[in-house]
Amino acid sequence: MSNKTINFGIDLGTTNSVIAKFDQGQVEVFKNPSGHKETLPSVVGFRKERILVGDKAREFLLTDPKSVVATFKRKMGTTESFSIESLGQSKTPVELSALVLKELKGFIHSGESLDAAVVTIPASFDTVQSNATKQAGQQAGIKQVVLLQEPIAASLAYANKKSKSLKAGSWLVYDLGGGTFDVALVRIVADGELKVVDHEGDNYLGGADFDQLLAEKVLVPRLEREGQFDNLLPELKSRSGRWNALWEKLLFQAEKAKVELSHATSAEVDLATKDDSGETIDAVFEITRSEFENLVQPLVDKTVEMVRTILTRNSLQPSDLQFILMVGGSTLMPFVRKRVEECAGVPVACDIDPTTAIAIGAAYFAAGKQVEEIANAGQAPSAAKLHVKAVYQKATRETEEMFNAKVSGQWQGCFFRIRRQDGGFDSGIKELRERISEDLPLVADSYNIFRFEVLGPTHERVLCDFESIQIAHGKYSVAGQLLPEDICLQIDFTDTGEARLDLLAQRNTLLPARSKKTYTVNRTILKGAAEDALHLIVKEGSADDLPESTKTVGYLQLTGRQLTRDLPKGTDIEVKLEISESRDLTFTVYVEACDQEFREVFAPTFREVPTQTLAYESRCLLEKVDDEITTAVDLDNFESAEELKHLKKRVTDLEKEAAKLTPDDSTDDRYKLEDEKRRCAAEVGRLTKGKRFDTERRQFEEMRDRCELLVGEHGNDRERKHLDELLKRESYVLESGNARRLEELTEQLSTLAFTVLRRVPEFLQSRFQHFASQQPKMNDQTQARSLVEAGRLAVAQQQWEKLDEINIALYHLLPSRDQQEAVKQGFTGIVK
Amino acid sequence: MHLEVQPKSLFRLLNQIFELERKATRLADGENVLRQVRRMKELFEEDFQLTYEDPTGQPFNETRTDVEARLAGDSAENLVIVETLKPVIRFSHGPTSSIVQKGIVVAGTRTEQP
Numbered sequence: 001m002s003n004k005t006i007n008f009g010i011d012l013g014t015t016n017s018v019i020a021k022f023d024q025g026q027v028e029v030f031k032n033p034s035g036h037k038e039t040l041p042s043v044v045g046f047r048k049e050r051i052l053v054g055d056k057a058r059e060f061l062l063t064d065p066k067s068v069v070a071t072f073k074r075k076m077g078t079t080e081s082f083s084i085e086s087l088g089q090s091k092t093p094v095e096l097s098a099l100v101l102k103e104l105k106g107f108i109h110s111g112e113s114l115d116a117a118v119v120t121i122p123a124s125f126d127t128v129q130s131n132a133t134k135q136a137g138q139q140a141g142i143k144q145v146v147l148l149q150e151p152i153a154a155s156l157a158y159a160n161k162k163s164k165s166l167k168a169g170s171w172l173v174y175d176l177g178g179g180t181f182d183v184a185l186v187r188i189v190a191d192g193e194l195k196v197v198d199h200e201g202d203n204y205l206g207g208a209d210f211d212q213l214l215a216e217k218v219l220v221p222r223l224e225r226e227g228q229f230d231n232l233l234p235e236l237k238s239r240s241g242r243w244n245a246l247w248e249k250l251l252f253q254a255e256k257a258k259v260e261l262s263h264a265t266s267a268e269v270d271l272a273t274k275d276d277s278g279e280t281i282d283a284v285f286e287i288t289r290s291e292f293e294n295l296v297q298p299l300v301d302k303t304v305e306m307v308r309t310i311l312t313r314n315s316l317q318p319s320d321l322q323f324i325l326m327v328g329g330s331t332l333m334p335f336v337r338k339r340v341e342e343c344a345g346v347p348v349a350c351d352i353d354p355t356t357a358i359a360i361g362a363a364y365f366a367a368g369k370q371v372e373e374i375a376n377a378g379q380a381p382s383a384a385k386l387h388v389k390a391v392y393q394k395a396t397r398e399t400e401e402m403f404n405a406k407v408s409g410q411w412q413g414c415f416f417r418i419r420r421q422d423g424g425f426d427s428g429i430k431e432l433r434e435r436i437s438e439d440l441p442l443v444a445d446s447y448n449i450f451r452f453e454v455l456g457p458t459h460e461r462v463l464c465d466f467e468s469i470q471i472a473h474g475k476y477s478v479a480g481q482l483l484p485e486d487i488c489l490q491i492d493f494t495d496t497g498e499a500r501l502d503l504l505a506q507r508n509t510l511l512p513a514r515s516k517k518t519y520t521v522n523r524t525i526l527k528g529a530a531e532d533a534l535h536l537i538v539k540e541g542s543a544d545d546l547p548e549s550t551k552t553v554g555y556l557q558l559t560g561r562q563l564t565r566d567l568p569k570g571t572d573i574e575v576k577l578e579i580s581e582s583r584d585l586t587f588t589v590y591v592e593a594c595d596q597e598f599r600e601v602f603a604p605t606f607r608e609v610p611t612q613t614l615a616y617e618s619r620c621l622l623e624k625v626d627d628e629i630t631t632a633v634d635l636d637n638f639e640s641a642e643e644l645k646h647l648k649k650r651v652t653d654l655e656k657e658a659a660k661l662t663p664d665d666s667t668d669d670r671y672k673l674e675d676e677k678r679r680c681a682a683e684v685g686r687l688t689k690g691k692r693f694d695t696e697r698r699q700f701e702e703m704r705d706r707c708e709l710l711v712g713e714h715g716n717d718r719e720r721k722h723l724d725e726l727l728k729r730e731s732y733v734l735e736s737g738n739a740r741r742l743e744e745l746t747e748q749l750s751t752l753a754f755t756v757l758r759r760v761p762e763f764l765q766s767r768f769q770h771f772a773s774q775q776p777k778m779n780d781q782t783q784a785r786s787l788v789e790a791g792r793l794a795v796a797q798q799q800w801e802k803l804d805e806i807n808i809a810l811y812h813l814l815p816s817r818d819q820q821e822a823v824k825q826g827f828t829g830i831v832k
Numbered sequence: 833m834h835l836e837v838q839p840k841s842l843f844r845l846l847n848q849i850f851e852l853e854r855k856a857t858r859l860a861d862g863e864n865v866l867r868q869v870r871r872m873k874e875l876f877e878e879d880f881q882l883t884y885e886d887p888t889g890q891p892f893n894e895t896r897t898d899v900e901a902r903l904a905g906d907s908a909e910n911l912v913i914v915e916t917l918k919p920v921i922r923f924s925h926g927p928t929s930s931i932v933q934k935g936i937v938v939a940g941t942r943t944e945q946p
Binding site: 034035045047048050052055056057059060062064240244245246247248249251252253270272419420421422423424425426427441443446447449 | 854858894895898901902906915922931
């Protein structure tokens with residue numbers, strides 16, 4: 001024997017279980033970390049690879065009885081087992097009890113391991129049942145299990161509460177819980193030992209029966225009087241009944257009223273529901289204490305009868321008993337106390353907390369029991385440290401995030417559990433595997449901190465190098481930084497050949513981020529030609545601004561020398577951008593025609609400014625300023641024209657200086673000039689913003705009117721709906737003053753208009769006539785001739801869908817320069 | 833004046849405000865009442881960092897421990913919260929919060945409550 005005492009007491013109840021610990025003269029009842037209740041329902045569920053113990057399992061008891069088990073304590077020591085459908089196997093009462101004990105271990109906030117405990121058993125338990133309880137304790141990792149009868153434990157709690165020794169003699173322990181009733185005769189025998197002399201009980205009588213009576217006999221009849229119901233009670237009580245949800249609500253209201261009637265003479269039940277005819281019932285029912293007491297009296301009297309039976313059987317008069325000790329939650333009802341006292345003729349003792357008394361008494365008993373050496377000597381070596389590599393989004397706007405992890409080390413036979421710190425989520429206990437995943441629901445606009453635990457075979461904590469998951473939701477972004485500016489790719493604008501920006505990653509995107517887009521090559525790059533090149537320029541700055549006003553953060557040049565074959569105009573390239581949390585930009589270009597991939601990592605500390613590009617952009621900027629001056633004068637906007645003329649002097653100087661730079665210039669002039677170029681470009685953007693928007697607005701209005709007309713005359717329901725949706729955005733986009741957004745909206749309208757037009761015979765015929773006139777230029781004359789003939793036939797036979805297909809085929813036979821007639825040559829060589 | 837307020841009293845008050853809000857929502861001209869209800873909720877949030885949530889309509893499964901559910905019907909899958917009898921009450925402390933009162937709800941399939 002060691003000098004250490006056991007100290008832990010456990011009430012392993014039929015309905016609820018409790019764990020307490022004696023420490024320096026006081027007993028602490030541990031609370032469930034989830035919900036902070038002192039009691040744990042003795043219910044175990046197996047749902048979707050999770051083990052659920054307690055409240056969550058109890059919730060599913062009635063709806064999923066094939067996977068959830070309760071009251072298994074009644075079967076302890078029998079050969080019966082419970083078939084669990086979701087597992088495809090059975091669980092014994094011992095295994096189920098062990099799971100409850102393992103869950104209780106998790107209540108011990110001090111982190112102590114539970115190697116020894118006093119576990120209580122009903123007075124009625126025989127040796128086999130007692131041994132089964134011991135076995136359950138051992139399966140839960142409790143090496144030393146000392147059993148104690150529940151009435152004795154309650155009596156010890158009472159004696160310690162009163163701070164005096166129990167006098168020699170007899171008393172009754174009356175235990176009326178949520179679902180069971182037990183009464184035991186306890187006596188101090190000659191040698192001063194406490195002993196349970198006799199007991200009686202009913203496994204199907206408890207507080208839940210009172211609630212049901214109140215709902216059934218009081219609330220339901222009143223509800224029937226308030227509304228029109230057919231066959232209400234059966235429809236309420238049947239799991240498939242129409243009113244089963246209302247039944248659950250009635251039971252809750254009944255329980256609430258029952259509690260209220262413990263300290264008030266009347267209680268109100270506030271009910272809102274609909275009846276069979278759909279009418280709303282909004283009623284308040286008053287229940288008096290006497291009404292309730294009359295209702296439950298037969299049930300309470302049943303318990304009194306058992307008290308009398310014990311007295312008769314042991315030839316005792318009420319006067320032979322010192323008191324009746326009231327335990328179990330239902331003894332909080334004043335009527336129960338009063339009725340038992342009146343009928344039995346014995347004073348009742350209600351000095352102890354009836355829900356935790358048994359565990360508290362067990363803890364007092366445990367304080368006097370020494371831990372056997374074996375409990376420590378036989379301690380299993382702690383599991384080897386586990387390494388968990390976790391992958392999850394640290395910041396998100398989603399309502400839930402997937403948590404993935406790879407586990408290495410000795411994980412076999414272990415479990416894991418994830419609980420949200422605010423108490424709103426518990427994964428349950430799940431088997432640990434090499435790879436695990438779990439959906440984690442998140443509280444909006446908040447930090448969500450989850451505790452990750454690895455549990456050993458007996459659910460003891462196992463050392464692991466990963467303990468906490470932190471996910472910021474919504475407005476918080478500390479778990480991942482945001483992109484401060486848009487990241488864009490510079491492309492050529494097909495109408496004018498001017499440079500413009502295409503958005504790759506939007507400002508405020510949470511990092512890391514990635515995006516992928518496809519662009520079209522707008523000039524042919526011949527294999528081996530050094531002078532032919534695509535210029536992939538990655539820009540940082542608003543996508544709405546002029547490219548010249550943004551910073552170049554990356555540059556990738558693809559020349560003919562790098563290609564394995566010719567890259568014809570019109571082929572696609574796929575551009576992929578990845579931005580790390582530390583803002584490294586990884587830029588990948590996949591050239592489909594050559595099946596080649598080019599990759600470049602742009603470190604944020606390295607600023608790429610090729611002098612050739614700088615000179616070109618400065619030249620373009622100067623041309624642009626000239627154009628803008630002309631336009632401003634044409635529009636009589638002399639104020640802007642004057643400002644632009646001032647600006648032109650700066651840009652001219654810039655262009656001259658940039659032209660002087662050699663490609664290998666080693667000074668920092670290129671950076672200074674690039675800054676100056678951006679400042680000038682931003683100024684151009686500012687001075688011409690209104691003009692750009694006005695131009696876009698005119699184009700938008702023209703396209704909108706055209707589209708409305710077309711959809712109105714030829715559109716189908718889906719197209720009309722689509723048009724409505726696009727036009728709903730009109731006021732928002734116009735108010736934003738953002739030319740790019742307006743341009744996008746115009747493009748969408750244009751696409752819709754073209755879709756409708758392709759069903760309009762006049763349009764198809766005019767398009768066909770145009771293509772037919774271009775036939776001599778087409779690439780494959782034989783095919784072109786055959787298509788034109790087929791087109792003429794389709795027109796004659798009014799086969800419009802066929803004509804549309806022919807038009808498309810003819811379009812593809814046109815030389816590419818004719819496909820994009822108005823395209824001017826730009827610098828980058830890529831378009832959208 | 834020193835007035836000590838017990839947290840449970842505040843929770844009880846919030847539960848009553850929740851009931852009030854629910855009843856006012858059902859009234860045809862409940863907007864006037866709802867304005868005051870919203871003001872009361874704001875005061876609770878500003879002065880006590882307490883807010884409540886009505887999870888009605890949200891999905892329910894066995895991992896949700898912010899509510900205690902009474903399940904209706906004979907199906908245990910694809911459940912939603914069909915009625916909230918007591919709201920979830922949260923106490924905010926800086927950027928995080930804790931559940932100080934679990935909600936009490938009835939969960940079932942969507943068609944459970946006619």
